[in-house]
Amino acid sequence: MRLKSGIWVAAYLRRCAIEGAFAVLRQRGAEDAGAIFVQIDKLDGTVALFGPAPQSLADEDTGVRLFTxxxxxxxxxxxANIRLQREREFDSDLWIVDVEDREGRHFLDLAKE
Structure with missing residues (x-):
């Protein structure tokens, strides 16, 4: 069983702050099960965008959210904003978190594809 999206995002925002990265919630989604997207801004004009890993790679037993x-x-x-707009058209209940970190750290569990 996974944590509710709202709880996961709150914990993620705290984790970023503890690590010294600036993170803000750009869009609040469905509290229980909204998809979460994280945009990492390296402050050099480049960004990386992370989203939910395919369900086939998820391990529901551990409850860990995996990203890709x-x-x-x-x-x-x-x-990134164009891609996020397409995602919003598909699912308006998604969460978007913006992180600024010069090192490009994301603090996410990534799926091993």
Missing amino acids: LIPLREPTAAA
Whole structure:
């Protein structure tokens, strides 16, 4: 059983703050099970976008949320925003967290594909 999205996001925001990365909630989604997207801004004009890993890679027994790097045409905020807008059209209940970290740290559990 996974943590509710709202609880996971609150804990993630705290984790970023503890690690010295600036993180803000851009969009609040469904409290219980909204998909979570994390945009990492390296403050050099480049960004990385992470989203939920495919369900086939998830281990429901552990309750751990897995993320995967979402490919962008260009590693820019504009390209990430276009992708996020497409995701919003598909699922308006998603969460978006913006993180600023010069080292590009994301603090996420990534899926091993």
